[in-house]
């Protein structure tokens with residue numbers, strides 16, 4: 001399979017090239033040249049298949065031309081060492097719980113898959129060290145750092161905005177050591193992302209070291225997220241609830257929802273999608289007006305969705321041939337203030353007993369408001385509420401339990417490198433590595 005750039009001004013790339021480069025040379029995002037539909041027989045029988053079996057079939061449609069079936073299925077099964085179950089929350093509303101992985105957020109799926117795929121390529125060719133640069137607003141950094149921890153031949157640099165991620169999130173990538181270096185940038189997430197993007201385009205740095213990205217723009221991170229949308233459908237079908245199924249995705253950089261939309265193009269019978277935003281409502285505004293206007297990032301309670309210029313918008317736009325009508329026919333939006341999020345968490349907790357995290361709260365609320373007669377809604381619960389324990393306890397008046405695997409991180413000692421948001425500083429640091 002070859003990959004083209006959404007800006008259409010870069011040469012086509014192989015899977016290997018697209019994974020190692022991350023971003024195309026014209027600053028566009030890679031897209032597979034073809035999206036293979038899956039046969040209707042697959043969907044007829046899907047409720048009898050396990051998550052792993054479903055994922056191997058979906059992975060084969062994406063990557064089967066480039067990786068032998070046995071190797072690919074091993075990578076998939078290693079990646080999915082945990083389940084992504086659907087859980088009933090309310091009348092006609094279910095949570096697709098994506099937080100059962102090692103860092104308790106959905107990004108574990110893409111990060112673990114990418115680490116294994118990159119390792120597969122590196123081993124095959126006996127190449128020099130590969131350096132992964134990743135900007136994070138919280139959860140990406142922990143998922144990528146843990147996905148790659150101890151993987152030989154790969155070093156990871158995690159850039160995160162100083163003072164803008166929770167203590168628990170920070171502990172998940174600043175306490176690891178080994179092949180993981182944490183860099184604390186005096187700025188916001190968009191500054192971190194800009195530094196990473198600029199590094200890939202800098203000739204001196206590229207001559208000095210082999211760089212790759214692990215942000216959600218990387219095809220090896222975002223495509224595997226399609227796996228759990230197929231699983232959600234299968235599990236809902238087993239419950240007899242898959243008819244008129246609506247998926248609602250709390251969205252920031254739009255990698256997660258884009259993978260779901262790919263699933264639909266492959267034939268997954270989900271009747272429509274809702275993208276739920278916090279106060280960073282750029283996509284919502286685009287749906288209303290047809291005009292895409294990046295905004296400075298606003299800090300919110302759902303901080304992993306604080307993105308003012310979502311990268312994967314370019315993919316959504318490309319997927320629908322740039323047609324606003326085609327996008328709005330299938331995807332609708334929602335935007336919520338911090339007050340809305342707090343209120344929703346309280347209402348859901350008191351009415352159903354289910355503890356939402358601030359991101360999932362946006363998804364749940366959008367379904368409560370927008371679900372029509374005869375539809376069943378599934379929202380992605382993108383992180384475990386304990387990742388935001390201080391906020392959640394404060395809002396709900398609870399003392400929620402911290403799962404063991406999360407508590408372990410917090411015992412470690414923080415080790416990070418402080419840098420300004422100037423590219424020159426970042427570059428000088430990397431040139432010494």
Ligand SMILES: *Cc1c(COP(=O)(O)O)cnc(C)c1O
Pocket residue numbers: 105106107138139140216250251252253254255256257304305359360382383
């Ligand atoms: C990253 C993240 C999101 C946003 O996902 P995108 O793919 O960037 O849209 C939502 N919730 C949580 C908990 C996250 O970590």
